[in-house]
Amino acid sequence: MPEGILCNKTPIQNEEELKRLLADTRGRQYYAEMQELEVDRDKLRTTLANTFRSRFKTWLEICARCGMCADSCFLYTVNQRDPKQVPSYKIQSTLGEIVRRKGDVDGAFMRHVMEVAWSQCTCCNRCGQYCPHGIDIGVMMGYTRGLCFSQGFVPWELKIGSGMHRVYRAQMDVTPEEWVETCEWMAEEQQDEWPGLEIPIDKEDADIMYTCNAREPKHYPEDLAEAAILFHIAGENWTVPSKGWEQTSLSMFAGDWEACKLQAMEVYAAMERLRPKRMVGTECGHAHRATVIEGPYWAGYRDGQPPVPCIHYVEWVAEALRTGKLKIDPAKRIKTPVTYQDSCNYIRNYGLAEIGREILSYIVEPGYLREMAPNKEHNYCCGGGGGFNGIGMFRPQRNKALLMKREQILNTGASMVIAPCHNCWDAIRDLEEEYAIGISWSFLKPLLIHMVEVPEHLKPKEEDEDE
Amino acid sequence: MYQFLTGPMLWISFAVFFVGLAARVYLYIKGLHWQMDRVAYGHFNDRGVKWALKSILFWLIPFKPMCWQKKPIFQTLFFLLHIGLVLVPLFLYAHVMLIEQAWGVSWPTLPGWLADALTIAAMVAAVMMAVRRVALPEVRIITTLHDWFVLLLSLAVLATGFFSAHQQGGGDVWVLAHIALAEALLIAAPFTKFSHIVLFFCSRAQIGMDYGIKRGGAKGRGIVW
Numbered sequence: 001m002p003e004g005i006l007c008n009k010t011p012i013q014n015e016e017e018l019k020r021l022l023a024d025t026r027g028r029q030y031y032a033e034m035q036e037l038e039v040d041r042d043k044l045r046t047t048l049a050n051t052f053r054s055r056f057k058t059w060l061e062i063c064a065r066c067g068m069c070a071d072s073c074f075l076y077t078v079n080q081r082d083p084k085q086v087p088s089y090k091i092q093s094t095l096g097e098i099v100r101r102k103g104d105v106d107g108a109f110m111r112h113v114m115e116v117a118w119s120q121c122t123c124c125n126r127c128g129q130y131c132p133h134g135i136d137i138g139v140m141m142g143y144t145r146g147l148c149f150s151q152g153f154v155p156w157e158l159k160i161g162s163g164m165h166r167v168y169r170a171q172m173d174v175t176p177e178e179w180v181e182t183c184e185w186m187a188e189e190q191q192d193e194w195p196g197l198e199i200p201i202d203k204e205d206a207d208i209m210y211t212c213n214a215r216e217p218k219h220y221p222e223d224l225a226e227a228a229i230l231f232h233i234a235g236e237n238w239t240v241p242s243k244g245w246e247q248t249s250l251s252m253f254a255g256d257w258e259a260c261k262l263q264a265m266e267v268y269a270a271m272e273r274l275r276p277k278r279m280v281g282t283e284c285g286h287a288h289r290a291t292v293i294e295g296p297y298w299a300g301y302r303d304g305q306p307p308v309p310c311i312h313y314v315e316w317v318a319e320a321l322r323t324g325k326l327k328i329d330p331a332k333r334i335k336t337p338v339t340y341q342d343s344c345n346y347i348r349n350y351g352l353a354e355i356g357r358e359i360l361s362y363i364v365e366p367g368y369l370r371e372m373a374p375n376k377e378h379n380y381c382c383g384g385g386g387g388f389n390g391i392g393m394f395r396p397q398r399n400k401a402l403l404m405k406r407e408q409i410l411n412t413g414a415s416m417v418i419a420p421c422h423n424c425w426d427a428i429r430d431l432e433e434e435y436a437i438g439i440s441w442s443f444l445k446p447l448l449i450h451m452v453e454v455p456e457h458l459k460p461k462e463e464d465e466d467e
Numbered sequence: 468m469y470q471f472l473t474g475p476m477l478w479i480s481f482a483v484f485f486v487g488l489a490a491r492v493y494l495y496i497k498g499l500h501w502q503m504d505r506v507a508y509g510h511f512n513d514r515g516v517k518w519a520l521k522s523i524l525f526w527l528i529p530f531k532p533m534c535w536q537k538k539p540i541f542q543t544l545f546f547l548l549h550i551g552l553v554l555v556p557l558f559l560y561a562h563v564m565l566i567e568q569a570w571g572v573s574w575p576t577l578p579g580w581l582a583d584a585l586t587i588a589a590m591v592a593a594v595m596m597a598v599r600r601v602a603l604p605e606v607r608i609i610t611t612l613h614d615w616f617v618l619l620l621s622l623a624v625l626a627t628g629f630f631s632a633h634q635q636g637g638g639d640v641w642v643l644a645h646i647a648l649a650e651a652l653l654i655a656a657p658f659t660k661f662s663h664i665v666l667f668f669c670s671r672a673q674i675g676m677d678y679g680i681k682r683g684g685a686k687g688r689g690i691v692w
């Protein structure tokens with residue numbers, strides 16, 4: 001059975017393989033090899049026999065084909081109501097077909113499945129809310145991605161992404177040494193303005209263990225500094241682990257369940273080693289989904305709970321504002337029309353809609369919040385979720401997918417979007433680049449830093465207002 | 468013929484229906500897996516049960532879930548069809564009378580005019596659903612022969628029932644057709660999409676537990692539909 005050098009059924013095993021794959025600009029050779037890649041039908045049949053169980057079987061079978069899911073899907077809407085974008089069609093014509101044919105499908109079919117699974121569904125789970133039978137096609141599409149991955153049919157960037165987790169236990173090539181150095185560097189950088197600020201590494205029995213997204217230390221370490229400053233102002237007893245600091249999981253987007261488990265276990269090991277009272281993750285939706293919501297299942301915890309209680313960054317911010325650990329200077333509240341992007345992964349799929357509004361009630365001057373429609377649990381995906389943002393070959397489809405968010409934001413009349421999720425933040429940034437609608441976008445941390453009242457004892461001796 | 472259809476065949480139909488659907492429920496539950504489904508069944512039972520019940524109940528109340536709010540016409544068709552197919556047969560005088568004759572038990576029945584009105588409404592709903600299947604591209608593309616079978620058999624049972632109640636003499640043709648089709652429906656139920664008679668409740672309970680136990684049940688506003 002011919003397999004490519006880069007495109008094959010074996011996940012990345014080591015740094016050398018990862019670098020070789022990375023060196024293949026835009027995956028040219030990778031995708032050329034994929035044209036020749038054959039399906040291991042026996043393996044596919046076995047995988048189905050072992051993992052395709054009554055929930056999915058029932059979902060595929062009892063789907064009443066009523067079409068209620070059509071209008072729930074933003075990709076159906078932005079693609080001129082193309083019937084091929086109806087969620088039921090998307091899953092029945094891919095997973096449904098694989099199951100009906102008992103895995104007897106060829107490479108061309110799997111390439112089609114790959115396209116549907118990664119460019120026609122962001123796994124936002126919104127269709128599941130609108131299905132009378134409660135059929136969650138996003139969940140099934142996630143499963144379908146797993147089947148694709150196991151057969152080698154996965155977008156180049158996501159094979160790299162899951163490979164990163166396998167090699168570095170991070171979505172980017174950040175080693176533990178580089179991570180620790182970045183933490184030390186960021187703490188040092190702040191000393192003039194924030195004397196005594198620390199980023200405590202591997203402190204045992206702290207109240208909070210903070211985890212983040214590898215992009216932060218890699219590309220914008222100031223985010224880490226901002227997190228540190230806010231914990232410093234709030235007087236938190238916190239720490240970061242030297243290992244197990246990465247909360248995200250591109251392997252979840254890739255359907256590489258083995259790497260998902262490796263990644264989640266790394267964070268849980270840090271929890272067990274450092275025994276924090278709880279974990280706080282950064283402003284990222286899928287990171288929370290991967291490590292807090294789904295991760296315990298990959299790791300084999302029967303109660304579905306991580307070793308210590310975990311909260312999303314928005315929960316920590318709301319709590320800090322509520323308890324007065326962080327106080328907002330009323331004069332510095334946002335006084336321009338602003339809207340809030342509800343992230344699918346922790347709003348629809350984790351119930352934190354009201355927490356977001358609680359934060360906004362502190363930081364936005366009354367009357368300036370412009371809610372999107374629909375919002376909260378019913379909000380649409382940013383347009384770039386589920387890995388869509390990062391896949392070069394599907395960029396035109398992704399750009400089209402941004403049109404729904406563009407429309408929603410324009411309808412609010414807001415000039416600023418608060419997006420406490422990396423994926424949403426990226427999508428909205430790209431949306432502004434692509435369509436130039438004149439908006440700004442922000443995480444919560446930089447906004448809070450500029451609004452929060454600094455206790456006297458934390459100010460530098462010669463008080464100096466920051467820019 | 469009448470003797471056979473209302474005798475052995477009726478018992479066979481009910482047996483297949485009840486045993487078959489019970490087996491579907493059993494196999495559904497047996498096939499659930501906490502790790503594969505990524506739902507901690509058996510943990511956080513208070514939330515799990517509450518969300519499962521809510522998940523079922525909401526969809527049985529008009530305008531309760533967002534979907535019904537957004538699709539009032541389809542919602543109306545849905546309720547009319549299911550009232551005609553589920554509630555009317557259970558409280559129809561002609562049906563209850565047969566049971567009383569056989570077993571001596573009975574319960575209140577619908578007035579004839581109401582049963583007629585609900586049956587006509589259900590037939591109209593079924594026809595509208597058929598029109599919808601052809602007319603709307605987003606429904607047409609996903610419609611299969613199986614869906615037509617389920618819809619047309621339902622309509623046929625309703626129509627023959629209605630005609631047998633209103634026939635002007637002329638033998639038992641409508642009655643026989645009605646009984647035969649209804650028995651066909653009962654026998655088909657466990658093996659076709661009619662299995663949603665029970666699997667609707669299973670599936671809705673499962674997604675309710677998924678949300679209640681894992682996806683925000685501990686944090687959220689108690690409902691995502």
